[in-house]
Amino acid sequence: MFRWNKLGKIFDPTQIKDRSWMKEFAQAPCTLIFDKFVRVYFSCRPLPDENGQYVSYAAYVDMNRYDLSEIIDVAQNPILELGELGTFDEFGTYPISVIRKGKEVLAYYGGWTRCESVPFTVAIGAAVSHNGGKSFTKLGKGPILSSNVHDPFVLSGPKIRRFGDRWYLWYVVGTKWLANNGKPEAVYKIRMASSDDGLNWIRDGRDIIESRIEENECQASPDVFFYKNRYHMFFCYKYALDFRNNERGYRIGYAVSDDMVHWHRDDARAGIDISTEGWDDQSIAYPHVFELDNSIYMLYLGNQVGRFGFGLAKLEEYKP
Amino acid sequence: MKWKKLGKIFDPTDYKLADNCVEYAQSPQALIFDDFVRIYFSTREREQTGKYLSHVSFIDMTKDFREIINISTGTVIELGGLGCFDEHGIFPFNMLRDKDRVLAYTTGWNRKVSVSVDASIGLAISNDNGLTFQKIAEGPVLSSSLHEPFLVGDAFVALYGDTYHMWYIHGTKWARFTKDEAPDRVYKIAHATSNDGISWQREGRQIITDKLGPDECQALPTVIFLNDQYHMFFCYRRVDGFRKNRDRGYRIGYAFSDDFKNWIRNDDEAGIDVSEDDWDSDMLCYPHVFNCDGKIYMLYNGNEFGRFGFGLAVLEDDTN
Numbered sequence: 001m002f003r004w005n006k007l008g009k010i011f012d013p014t015q016i017k018d019r020s021w022m023k024e025f026a027q028a029p030c031t032l033i034f035d036k037f038v039r040v041y042f043s044c045r046p047l048p049d050e051n052g053q054y055v056s057y058a059a060y061v062d063m064n065r066y067d068l069s070e071i072i073d074v075a076q077n078p079i080l081e082l083g084e085l086g087t088f089d090e091f092g093t094y095p096i097s098v099i100r101k102g103k104e105v106l107a108y109y110g111g112w113t114r115c116e117s118v119p120f121t122v123a124i125g126a127a128v129s130h131n132g133g134k135s136f137t138k139l140g141k142g143p144i145l146s147s148n149v150h151d152p153f154v155l156s157g158p159k160i161r162r163f164g165d166r167w168y169l170w171y172v173v174g175t176k177w178l179a180n181n182g183k184p185e186a187v188y189k190i191r192m193a194s195s196d197d198g199l200n201w202i203r204d205g206r207d208i209i210e211s212r213i214e215e216n217e218c219q220a221s222p223d224v225f226f227y228k229n230r231y232h233m234f235f236c237y238k239y240a241l242d243f244r245n246n247e248r249g250y251r252i253g254y255a256v257s258d259d260m261v262h263w264h265r266d267d268a269r270a271g272i273d274i275s276t277e278g279w280d281d282q283s284i285a286y287p288h289v290f291e292l293d294n295s296i297y298m299l300y301l302g303n304q305v306g307r308f309g310f311g312l313a314k315l316e317e318y319k320p
Numbered sequence: 321m322k323w324k325k326l327g328k329i330f331d332p333t334d335y336k337l338a339d340n341c342v343e344y345a346q347s348p349q350a351l352i353f354d355d356f357v358r359i360y361f362s363t364r365e366r367e368q369t370g371k372y373l374s375h376v377s378f379i380d381m382t383k384d385f386r387e388i389i390n391i392s393t394g395t396v397i398e399l400g401g402l403g404c405f406d407e408h409g410i411f412p413f414n415m416l417r418d419k420d421r422v423l424a425y426t427t428g429w430n431r432k433v434s435v436s437v438d439a440s441i442g443l444a445i446s447n448d449n450g451l452t453f454q455k456i457a458e459g460p461v462l463s464s465s466l467h468e469p470f471l472v473g474d475a476f477v478a479l480y481g482d483t484y485h486m487w488y489i490h491g492t493k494w495a496r497f498t499k500d501e502a503p504d505r506v507y508k509i510a511h512a513t514s515n516d517g518i519s520w521q522r523e524g525r526q527i528i529t530d531k532l533g534p535d536e537c538q539a540l541p542t543v544i545f546l547n548d549q550y551h552m553f554f555c556y557r558r559v560d561g562f563r564k565n566r567d568r569g570y571r572i573g574y575a576f577s578d579d580f581k582n583w584i585r586n587d588d589e590a591g592i593d594v595s596e597d598d599w600d601s602d603m604l605c606y607p608h609v610f611n612c613d614g615k616i617y618m619l620y621n622g623n624e625f626g627r628f629g630f631g632l633a634v635l636e637d638d639t640n
Contacts, residue, residue, distance in 0.1 A: 085503055086435040086494030087469050113438075116431035118403040123464065140466030147440060149518065152459035153403050177403035184402060 002254070002271035004298060004313040009279045010069050011061050012309035013044050021046045021057050021078055027306040028095030028157070028221065028286045029299040032105065032133050037062040037072050038292065039133055040299065041079075041107075042310065043094035055082060056092035058109060060133070065292070068312055080109065080127055080136045088113050088123040088143045095221070095286070098133060099160045099198075105133040106198060108169065110156035111143060118177050118184045122156040123147070124169075126199070145171070145193065150205025153177075154186050157220050160198070167195040168260065170222035170233070175207075178216065178240055187240050190222040192260065208263050209235065209255055216240035219253075221286040224260075227296065228320060231257045234270065234287040234298065246274075250285035252300065272298065272313060279303060280311060321551075321574065321591035322637035323618060328599045329385055331629035332363055338393055339375040340365045346374070346626040347412035347540060347606040348619035351422065351450050356380045356389060357612060358450055359619065360396070360424075361630065362411035373399065374409030374429065378450070383613060385632055397426065397444055397453040405430055405440040405460050412540065412606065415450065416477050416517075422446040423517060424453050425486070427473035428460060435494045435503050439473040440464070441486075443518060462488065462512065462520050470494070471507055474540045477517070484514040485580065487527075487541035487552065497535075497560035504560045509538045509552075511580065528554065528575055529585050535559040538573070544609045544616065546638055550577045553590065553618065555605040562603075566594075569603035572620065592618065592633055599623060600631060 013026040026042040033039075040063060043056045057078035064070035080096070083089035089111025096109040111125045123143035127136035145155050154174030161168045172188040190209045193201040211217040222235045233255045239248035254270035255263040275281045280302030288299045296315035302308070332345040341363035351358045358380050364372040376397050380390035397413070400406035406428020414425045426442040440460035444453035464470050471491030478485050493506040509528045512520040530536045541554040552575045558568035574590035575583040595601045600622025608619045616635035622628075 084494075085496075086432070086438075086491070086505065088464060090434055114433035115403070116433060117407055121403070126466070140469065142464045142466050142469030144466055146465065147405055147459045147463045149443075149457035149459050149461055152457070153405070174403065177401070179402060186403070 001269045001317075001319045002315060003317040004272045005316045006272075006275070006280075007069070007312045007314055009302065009309050009311040010063065011040070011042075011071065014308060016074055019074075019076075022059060022074075023047050025056065025305075025307050026309045027056070027301060028288075029301075029310045030095075030097050030159075030288045031290045031299070032098050032100070033290070033292060034062075034065070034132075037065050038068060040310075041096050041098055041133075042306070043092070043096060053114075054092070056094040056112070057082070058093045058096040058107070058136075068297070075134070077135070079129075079134065080107065080138070083111060083141065087111075087141050088146065089125050090114075091120070093125075095157055097158050097160045099162060101198070103130075105129040105136075106160065107136050108144070108158040108160045110158065118186070120154075121174075122154050124155050124158045124171060139199075144199065145169070145201055145203075148203065150203050151191070154188055156188070157222065159221070159223050161224055163226065163260075165196070167198045168224070169193045169195070169201060170224055172220055172222070176216075180241060185240055186218070187216045188218050188220065190219045190235060208261075209233070209253075210265055212253070212265065212267065213237065214239060218243075220250075221288070223288050225289045225291070227291075228318065230320070231260050232289070233257070233263065234289055236285040236287060238283075246282045249283035250301075250305065252284050252287050272300070279308060286310075321589050321635065321639075323592040323633040324636045325592070325595070325600075326385065326632045326634060328622070328629050328631040329381070330359070330361075330379055330388065333628060335391055337363050337391075338377055339363075339395055341375055341377065342366060343627050344372075344374075344625070345377075345629050346621055347608070348621070348630040349412065349414055349608045350610045350612070350617070350619060351415045351417070352610070352612055353449075355383065357383055357385070360413050360415060361626075362409070362413060371431070372409070374411035375399070376410050376413045376426075385617075392451075394452070396451070397424070397455070400428060400430075400458065404428070404458055405438075405463065406442055408437070412474060414475050414477060416479065418479070418517065420447070422450045422453075423477070425461075425475035425477050427475065435505070437471075438464075439471050441472055441475045441488060456518070461518055462486070464490075465522065467524060468510065468522070471505055476540070476542050478543060480545070482515070484517045485543075486512045486514065486520060487543055488512065489539055489541070493535070501560070505537070506535050506559055507537050507539065509541050509554060527583050528552070528573070531573070531585065531587060532556065532558060537562075539570075540606045542607050542609045544611065546616065548578075550580060551609075552576070552583065553607040553609050555607060557603075566602045570605035570625075572604045572607050591637070592620075599628065
């Protein structure tokens with residue numbers, strides 16, 4: 001059982017001025033730790049276009065390492081360009097997950113494009129930074145993980161990790177599109193890929209987290225960390241349809257594994273839920289857990305999937 | 321090489337076609353039986369919006385190609401479901417006999433918003449001698465990758481020894497070449513190999529040099545082994561203006577190789593060109609070369625990309 005102490009919202013993109021590309025949303029936070037600050041990556045959006053459609057950009061905010069509520073810096077520009085005409089990431093880069101590799105920082109991200117019969121599809125891209133994660137250059141115009149015989153569409157939500165010499169990528173895959181009276185909604189499930197080099201990935205097409213609330217449960221943000229000799233995954237899940245209704249929106253789930261292959265889901269042990277009132281009283285989503293100076297923290301999104309920012313919780317207690 | 325044209329052998333507007341199709345018989349490809357030849361092609365259903373869906377159909381012909389003895393009346397292969405890579409059409413359709421089965425490599429089309437389409441290569445199998453095909457998965461066997469960012473299609477697969485070889489194309493660029501016109505795309509011929517026909521290793525380079533500059537479009541490779549060499553026919557055109565302008569439309573190109581690796585392009589040796597004034601006087605495209613009872617034939621499309629059918633030529637002189 002985990003017990004988290006909520007520390008409140010620590011970043012609100014609507015408070016940031018002078019950045020037309022960062023008006024609202026700060027989604028899917030993930031961290032890169034520096035000596036004096038913690039860089040929190042997220043995806044944000046400018047105002048929607050005349051048709052109400054959004055693009056999303058990857059960005060970061062630097063927080064004081066010794067006071068995670070203090071903002072030291074905010075990215076001046078998107079850290080990753082949107083793709084050119086016809087490419088997989090023409091309309092968005094969300095979510096993003098980063099990892100150090102020697103002096104470089106690698107980023108894996110969901111690239112969004114727009115489709116005719118369904119609103120979008122997503123494939124996973126990769127990029128590299130040579131300046132400590134301030135900006136990234138794509139490894140290619142195309143994705144590093146796209147549709148295959150196991151993963152038909154909507155490959156998104158990458159979370160990159162390295163344990164020992166092996167690279168792991170947890171991500172989500174669309175398993176079906178629900179027609180939903182002409183407003184299609186995707187059903188997506190958590191999967192895992194592994195690699196020797198972070199570039200060539202082996203996939204097996206297995207949904208690694210069983211669905212709990214319904215067959216069409218949507219799962220996202222598979223965030224894995226190693227703690228007390230076990231692999232712990234926090235993720236979020238929701239109903240496939242009518243999820244803007246509070247009762248059907250995102251909640252944070254939990255699973256544990258000894259080998260990263262077999263996962264035991266037990267949401268009751270997640271130890272975090274919506275608040276009775278406040279910025280996270282309707283939904284909580286996109287958890288990211290990290291260790292800093294002997295404490296364990298969770299960043300997560302509140303209402304409207306991070307439209308007004310993300311918050312922080314600190315682990316108070318863990319009982320295996 | 322020198323080909324003798326035998327004329328147009330099939331006009332889809334002369335027949336009632338399956339799947340509500342009305343026109344087009346594109347990319348004809350042959351599957352040889354003991355006493356007839358089955359020719360698959362992609363034909364089109366027109367949706368109420370005016371957009372097309374490509375469906376696979378076939379005719380059976382006598383081996384002298386003088387008589388059509390059968391035409392498919394049912395669905396040969398279903399299009400993909402909502403959001404799948406082959407939701408809006410399958411074109412072309414390339415067959416390969418593999419023991420008791422017939423494999424078909426499909427190019428599946430799906431419609432986009434900023435550009436018209438994307439494509440990936442799927443695999444389907446027939447256990448009833450090619451009457452119907454079942455896909456091995458909802459997703460494709462070959463799709464976009466880091467350096468082959470979109471429009472992966474036009475597979476031609478052959479078995480040499482124990483290795484499956486695939487020649488195919490991928491997009492390199494989408495751009496608006498003509499003001500006020502929809503974006504056009506550039507694509508090039510590439511090569512991949514496989515031990516099982518499902519999992520492919522890309523060679524990762526353009527194998528046919530450009531004749532019309534970097535924006536040349538190269539499509540539908542077909543390869544045959546003759547006189548101790550591999551011979552490839554394909555079609556190529558200018559990137560824009562190719563629909564209306566005879567001088568910018570598809571022509572048939574040619575290259576040869578001793579080892580699959582180095583291809584020497586020599587279009588002058590293709591041995592076939594547009595007619596002065598006939599069904600194939602504006603363009604020649606989608607060649608498919610095959611051996612039938614010791615003779616080498618080429619199926620191909622003419623004007624309007626095969627809207628009114630396909631024709632046949634027989635090889636008279638095979639020296640290059």
